[in-house]
Amino acid sequence: MAVLESKISLKNVTKTFYTKDRTVEVLKDITFDVRENEFLVLLGPGQCGKTVLLNIMSDIETMTSGQIDFRDGHPKMGELGVVFQKYALFPWKTVMGNVEMSQKLKGVDKATRQKKAQEYINLVGLQGFEKSLPKQLSGGMKQRVGIARAYASESNIMLMDEPFGALDAQTRYQMEDEIIKIWEKNKRTIVFVTNNVEEAIYLGDRILLLSSRPSYVKQEYVVDLPRPRSYTDKAFLALRNEIVNNTDLDI
Ligand SMILES: Nc1ncnc2c1ncn2[C@@H]1O[C@H](COP(=O)(O)OP(=O)(O)O)[C@@H](O)[C@H]1O
Numbered sequence: 001m002a003v004l005e006s007k008i009s010l011k012n013v014t015k016t017f018y019t020k021d022r023t024v025e026v027l028k029d030i031t032f033d034v035r036e037n038e039f040l041v042l043l044g045p046g047q048c049g050k051t052v053l054l055n056i057m058s059d060i061e062t063m064t065s066g067q068i069d070f071r072d073g074h075p076k077m078g079e080l081g082v083v084f085q086k087y088a089l090f091p092w093k094t095v096m097g098n099v100e101m102s103q104k105l106k107g108v109d110k111a112t113r114q115k116k117a118q119e120y121i122n123l124v125g126l127q128g129f130e131k132s133l134p135k136q137l138s139g140g141m142k143q144r145v146g147i148a149r150a151y152a153s154e155s156n157i158m159l160m161d162e163p164f165g166a167l168d169a170q171t172r173y174q175m176e177d178e179i180i181k182i183w184e185k186n187k188r189t190i191v192f193v194t195n196n197v198e199e200a201i202y203l204g205d206r207i208l209l210l211s212s213r214p215s216y217v218k219q220e221y222v223v224d225l226p227r228p229r230s231y232t233d234k235a236f237l238a239l240r241n242e243i244v245n246n247t248d249l250d251i
């Protein structure tokens with residue numbers, strides 16, 4: 001029953017890299033479920049294997065052992081909505097060109113896919129910038145394109161790998177607000193990776209705290225604070241202290 005209620009279920013996912021001169025144990029028995037339409041945050045220190053884990057979930061990387069079950073069937077390559085830390089936009093393509101890409105690859109006709117892409121461009125607040133190239137956009141705007149592009153894949157599952165890590169603090173706060181507004185308007189199942197404890201509490205329905213390498217799920221926190229949340233709220237700070245006291249993060 002529990003498995004059926006979960007959108008994604010990971011069991012004992014383990015990853016060890018064997019290179020010529022050494023063995024690196026990165027993930028060790030990672031077990032958790034992701035519920036449909038929840039905003040799940042994976043919080044862990046740098047180098048603990050967060051990107052490796054998302055790459056395994058999106059089939060870019062293989063696991064050494066373990067199991068991942070997708071309730072609605074394993075998504076095919078390119079079917080998941082993925083947002084990367086480093087924008088990863090096609091620099092020669094316009095905003096529209098980037099956002100319509102996944103539908104174009106699926107062979108959807110131009111009028112239909114551009115209409116769809118326009119909806120997501122509007123959703124992230126970039127109307128008027130359809131013809132701009134990535135180099136003409138600020139970091140925050142580029143990341144909005146990344147989010148619109150992931151949404152346009154029409155996958156219910158979105159994997160976000162420190163998407164705001166490269167932004168200045170001000171823009172980062174703005175984008176944290178934006179992603180919640182976007183998600184509230186158009187719910188998806190989000191797995192959001194960060195090494196920032198405040199960001200995790202600000203965004204997550206639930207936070208899974210990862211240990212340093214070899215990484216496992218150290219603790220689960222349910223964040224039942226109403227949104228929009230406040231960084232200075234007493235309950236927010238109490239949770240922050242609790243998490244910080246339980247981590248090996250340098251934060
Ligand atoms: N292809 C690889 N071969 C060997 N080690 C790797 C490879 N990819 C990642 N690693 C190691 O896995 C660890 C975790 O990397 P990563 O998932 O990028 O960390 P995070 O995203 O949490 O900062 C790092 O120590 C890295 O050196």
Ligand SMILES: [Mg+2]
Pocket residue numbers: 050051052161162
């Ligand atoms: Mg990473």
